[in-house]
Amino acid sequence: MLRSLDIRDVLIIDRLTLDLGAGLNVLTGETGAGKSILLDALGFVLGWRGRAELVRAGAAQGEVTAVFDLPAGHAAHAVLAEAGIEAEDELILRRVNTADGRKTAFVNDRRVSGEVLRALSEGLVELHGQHDDRGLLNPRGHRALLDSFAGLDLSASRRAWAAARVARAALAEAEAALAAARAEEDFLRHAVAELDKLNPEPGEEAALDMRRRAMQGAERIRADVARALQMLSEDGAEAALRDATRWLEGAADRAEGALEAPLAAIGRALIELSEAQAGVEACLAGLDVNPGDLEAVEERLFAIRALARKHGVLPDDLGGFAAGLRTRLQALDNGEAGIGALQRAVAEAEAAWTAEAARLTAARVEAAARLDRAMAAELAPLKMERAVFATAVTRGEAGPEGADEVTFTVATNPGAPSGPLNKIASGGELSRFLLALKVCLTGQAEGLTMIFDEIDRGVGGATADAVGRRLKLLSDTAQVLVVTHSPQVAALGAHHWRVEKRVVDGQTLSTVLPLSAAERVEEIARMLSGDTVSDAAREAARALLG
Secondary structure, three states: EEEEEEEEOOOOOOEEEEOOOOOOHHHHHOOOOOHHHHHHHHHHHHHOOOOOOOEEOOEEEEEEEEEEOOOOOOHHHHHHHOOOOOEEEEEEEEEEEOOOOOOEEEOOOOOOHHHHHHHHHHHHEEEEEEOOOOOOOOOOHHHHHHHHHHOOOOHOOOHHHHHHHHHHHHHHHHHHHHHHHHHOHHHHHHHOOOOOOHHOOHHHHHHHHHHHHHHHHHHHHHHHHHHHHHHHHOOOOOHEEEEEEEHHHHHHHHOOOOOHHHHHHHHHHHHHHHHHHHHHHHHHHOOOOOOHHHHHHOOOOHHHHHHHHHHHOOOOOOOOOHHHHHHHHHHHHHHHHHHHHHHHHHHHHHHHHHHHHHHHHHHHHHHHOOOOHHHHHHHHHHHHHHHHHEEEEEEEEOOOEEEEEEEEEOOOOOOOOEHHHHHOHHHHHHHHHHHHHHHHOOOOOOEEEEEEEEEOHHHOOOHHHHHHOOOOHOOOEEEEEEOOOHHHHHHOOEEEEEEEEEEEEEEEEEEEEEEOOOHHHHHHHHHOOOOOOOHHHHHHHHHHHO
């Protein structure tokens, strides 16, 4: 509920504080007194689009502050939480407009953007009037209004739509993957066959490279080892030592023991030479490389390296790479079966959403009929018994809340063509249509302030009284603020203010005055009779006030 509105230096208002109450609040005054300025100021502090310049001439800045009571569970709490602002029982909105056009907004003394103000305003204030493009006249909101009237629970439809969307996304992803796999099927099959045929193992490339180097080294040293073996054999050193032994043994008897030690040393040398010869022979046997073996090693080594370069992986990673290709090939081979399962899942999810959408359509059609009957009952006292209001439920774009499009249509006279509410009704008729619709659609509206801007324009007498009584009915569950020229409406207000213009030091200013019981009589009498207030008008005013 809007508790107070404080305005400083806005248009022709210098300083004004308006303390509002629960129930029906009425604002009256002569045409041009500045009633619309109050709504401009309220729209400004709520972040609504409005006049570009609001600062009073000669002032450095204009400022508007609105204070709202905020009950527990109000939708504004969620907006405050998202903005990181601690919620309290009192919500204070303040917005400043400097003379150079800069605008600054605050919520509970925390600076915020205009978007935050507008988000808060959605649950705080509703404005209704002949140019009401934010509420009942906006066809985009008609389905939500009908759903609220019907008390529909949309959660099952939203879940079904989300499930169908997930299923469709999974199918699309699988189909894309399958199409990509099919595009590279020839490559996959050739690459897997090539890798399977070679069957490289981790570490094999390094082992083959080491073996190849050893075999290549053997070719280079084998000739030297063979020549060394020849020098150690019976045709070389061994033969020379044995000849030396024979010559020395023949001379030993005459050398009186001087050759015994040399002969012993030569014996030992022959033994060592035999061992050396055996070792060299063994080495030579190991160096005996078959050219075909070297060629086979080199061929496999080069094949592994070439395949690694071809696929852009390390030689030791070829095995894992091959496993990945096999997996993709298996997915391709099993793809049709997987696609079929996903297609069935999509069909089931879409069938579930279709069932929910059909349920919502049936509920909306039934609620539309009830709303049409309720509107007919409301229009009769408003002297529009010949008008026909109809809620059109037609096929619309599918979405999480069904596939219906809802439009409020009217025909002002029997046999006349019907059309959208904002296209067919004239100014006075439109005001009464909006009021009747609001009465039918409004249930409990705790914490909501509804503003009706001259919604009673063009009506009088019993019709104006019917308008006022419906506004009074709305004020039983929500705060209602009405700008009116109708004495019948003004007389039903729980709180009454008069908007006046005055000239101070050559400057025109607007102000708002709360009216006492006696002042209300005078104001309503003025509304009844005009500039000259007669005793008869005062009596009529007292009668209206009851």
